[in-house]
Amino acid sequence: MPSTATVPSTPPSATPPSSTFTATPIRSAYSIGADPDQPLGGQHCLGYVEFGGKRLDPAVLEAAVPHLHRHPSLRAVMPTPEHLIDHKTKPLSLVVNDLRTAPTPRRSWSRSASNSPAATRSPTTSLTFPPRFPPQEAPTVNEPRAGTQPLLRLLAPVAVPVIIAIVLQIGAAVVSVIPYLAILRLSRALLAQTPDPQAAWAQVGWFLGAIGLQTLLGSLALLLTHFADVELQARMRRDLTDTLGRVPLGWFDDAGSARVRQCVQNDVDSLHHLVAHSVVEAVAAVFTPLAGVAFCFWVDWRLGLAALAPMVLYFAIYSLLARGDMREIMARIAAGLSRVSAAIVDYVGGVAVLKVFGRGGEGSARFTRVSREFRTEFSALVGPQMKIQSIALLALAGPAVALICLGLGTWFTGAGWTAPGEVLVVTIVALLLPSTLYTVAAATQARGESLEAAARITALLDEPQLSEPTEPGTPRGHDVVIEHVDFSYVPGRKAVDDVSLTVPEGGTLALVGRSGSGKSTLATLLARFRDVEAGAIRIGGIDVREMSPETLRRTVGIVLQDVQLPAISIADNLRLGSPSATDEQVREAATAARIHERIMQLPRGYDSVVGEDVRLSGGEAQRVAIARTLLMDTPVLVLDEATSATDPESEVEIQQALARLTRGRTVVVVAHRLSTIVDLDAIAVFEEGRVLEYGTHAELVARGGAYAALWADYQGVAA
Template identity: 45%
Template sequence: MGSSIYYYPLGSNPPHPNWRTTMAAEPAALPSLLQPVRKRLALAVLCQAVAALLNIAPFVAVAELARVLLADGSPDHDRAWTVTAVAGACLLARLLFLLAASVVSHLAENDLQLSVRRLLIGRLDRVPLGWFSGRGGGAVKKAVQDDVHALHHLVAHSLLELTSAVIVPLSTLAYLFWVDWRLALITMIPLVLGIGLFGRTGAAFKKNLPALDAAMTDINGAAVEFVQGIAVVKTFGQTRRAHRRYTDAADRFASFFRGWVDSLAAPRALSEIVLSAPVMLFTVLLGGTALITAGRTAPEDLVPFALLGVGITTPVLTISFAEEEVRAAKAAADRIGEVLATPALPVPERPATAGSGAVTFEAVGFSYDGEHRVLEGVDLTLAPGTTTALVGPSGSGKSTLASLLPRFWDPDEGTIRVGGTDLRDIAPEEVYGRMSFVFQEVRLLRDTVRANLLIARPDATDEELRDAARRARIHDRVTELPRGYDSVVGEDARFSGGEAQRLSIARAMLADAPVLVLDEATAYADPESEAAVQDALSELTRGRTLMVIAHRLSTVKDADQIVVLDAGRVAERGTHDELLALNGTYAGMWRAHEHSTVWRPGSPDESDAVRPAVEPAAPSAVEEAVR
């Protein structure tokens, strides 16, 4: 990561000589993410290992006291007190080492989270904006928040628990073998059998995890479909049918889960019985009695086995839980690595300043996956102060072409120039300063109205902010809110689609960028709001170079230039009258548009022979039919 070498998509042109790019790294494995805190983790694990060794010291002390006090002859009081003192010192030392391990691991975990989140935010700040369009906010949040948090359990808890779970039984067995190797072997019989049974149960559990995930997906999908579609379902009287689909999915899940649990219940119960303390104690007493009566071991040697042998199996369950957390952390690290491996947007080493001339697309080609061409050989000029409308069937490349202008993506072929300067030679900050966008779907932050507007220009004065809101026809609505511009969106400020759109326009006005991209900004507005949005757009677009993605032809017939895209290529271009005269694709689309807006005699309201600006219910469907 971070190496300055060229990265460019498969099948694209070699990188521009003025680019500084960052190569996409391989998905980061867990050890790679832990590298910055590796030494502190090693120290924490060492402290935990010492604490685990000291943990068995009191039990060893009791066993040694029994050996001293039960030995033939007079008890060695000095040795007994020495053993007691050593046990007390070990207890105190254990507490200190446990505290040290916990403090060091938590500090390391805190630094790890900070480091990984900085890496993620730094990478997300440099990836192409188009990268986010294919991922929901939940996916990004999962990487930055949930997956990073998964590393917390590993670093702060699981590694230490796993260390204790391994050290305690191993050191205990070493001591017991030192006391009597024959009885130690007998003590290990339930341990070996239990681990074998437990391993088989775990293997069966992992084998059925994909089926469990599929069953959970089935029932979750049925539940979401039922809840989200309840209004439509009730409207058409299909509540019982929709409910049956959900109950059927629930029944399938219950049947699968019952069968899965039943198959695991017997071996899991048997393994837990074999590893239980009573079985271990019975094994120790049975083996010890046999060896003592045979004269193979001394009676006092049975005491350490009775004290320590029953605890050997306890860490097995801890190891299984820790293993699951390690596996979860590894999966989280892989997902984090995928984000960190996302190629960053190339940044010029010596940024150039764009001129004030036209925006030109020169033989531009683009593909999202390197195989299927979305744009091919597009040549287009946006003269300063003019309006260019992009029209065409759904999937013709309109949105993709518009997204290349603010560098949501870079073209695989060709060049986009602003005032004669390659867009890739301009610093990203200047690009975003020269481009504004108003999309169909407005994104407002859960913050004050003021903060939402100031995103465009944080240094704007209060008067400039209010002036932009007035020109966007939204100022009066904001002042009606309980706290005016300090009202919080989603709490005491709730906006309709048209109102949110006017806020977006006010934001673009504050940015005051010379080039503006509009994606049918009135698509979600009601008739009353649409008039206000159109007025606001008239204010916004005055004197700017404008690119409009048009879904409704009536909104762009007065554009200076209309570009018809078909299958990623420019099929036609010209003014409205020029394209009608060609009698080609655009003329067919226009005839279909006019046909869809005519209110024919015999309709419920014949007073209006023709209703202007009444748009088809699904304009994209009309465009597809024309195509």
């Protein structure tokens, strides 16, 4: 049965939460305590951290143990090297020396029976936290498709100029034999018993004219491909920009900025090299030697064979000496590079923690070992191949080619089969043939890179996009109605399961629950980061899918846990949602979010550039985000852990500011700090995507259910 609930419309009141707790640090190798006189710099930490009697920077612990602030009852832990694995998709392992509360299955935590010394001397326990992305919240993005189809699809708009360029380059390849023909006839005219100067000058004219025509045709081909490339890049970047503007906002969390940058910048550049250069270069590298070989056979079939002899010798030597499957070799090299990359990520990500615990040498030792193993394996795989390649390439060296052609040509001339001029011209052609191998190899590599780039680009272009209504609606009020909403990140595993809630205009609703229970997902659905799979979310009677993006932006403001501040000035960051805001309005919003004084301390005040003039802490960045949302003055606010990164000194002030400024607005709050939501109109407790409990704080505590257990745990830590 779906859970349906209505939030009372009484306005919220502010109750300052407790920012610290009082407890005596337990004696263990690693302990967490509280020091009211020395507020912490860490964003989520409960007090101070000691290791071996030495107080440590709690921010280091927070970086190493992402789940600590979600499980504040964990009193003493000793990190193990498993910390250093990628915690996005793999479990995080700890060794627990002392537990104030004991873990129970399915990420639930319950109070222990006693806090006695005996409890603090519990034996060491192995504990595993779930991945940062639970299975039901795994990123969902299109995977690139292999094959040539994506590349052909992208090149279709510029197919005509590219085909014309190919034809022109083939013409240039055919014309390229005319200079050799002119040289041959010139030699005959000059070496005749009676030289013919007029005929010789005519051949010089043919030579120069052919060179000019070949250059003209090749230049026109390159010009066409460069024009086609400019058109293709503009079209692709426009299409990519349009797609990025239409995909759900949640897609960016799943894909990450690296993939977007890879497609828009690197992959488009890869196609530039293919279209602008590789196409005509590959055609020239194939047809020019073919025309040259055909010319050699036309002169004399024996000389044609002599011109091909170095190439045949090269492939024969390589085939006889080469050992092993190149695909297997490349796969092993790629696997080795992957191990080196993983070691780098592990070392860089965990070097601070390792150094704090006096184990800095372990990370570097592992990286050094992996690098040494890869170097040894690479040498064993590639060394023999390089030796074979070097021996085989001797057959294509200029002296070797000249020796073969001139030696055979001398024999043919002595036998009366050919003339000296013919031998000279064929030798010149043969000397030019090996260079085309390198061009073909480079073009083949560019084609492979372009196939991969095209696959990634088309995968992005094919991402599902948010539909825009043909007749957008305007909300007639600011109440929020959630009706039987379903949503899944992965088919068959619902992150939100048949949820129904109602928040009257001006009401406040808190969403609480364990990590991965679906509360943050529901909040992002309200802001249409993604579209619901079933049911509907209505604001003022209008489905959010029936609002234009501009109307939705003016209606719903959201502050997320993960704050993104572009590398622009503080003032421009605050004006992102309200470009026309005055300086006074900007200062008022910053003051309300308790960030104005910090901004005024910066070198250029509100004109200070993020990342250049200042690097804001997590709490400061979150206060900027709060001010930015407040400046938008939206009637509906979604606060997803909006105060999670604030320090204890300013948390009370921010809560008071939020309480004052959210009055009269419809507010949905996702919270882990239960003290910040006790006075909200209603609380919905989530478990596995469903509303498990619903009511006011007092009602839920009196009921003695899941929320009461959460509240008891929270009070136990804060006591």
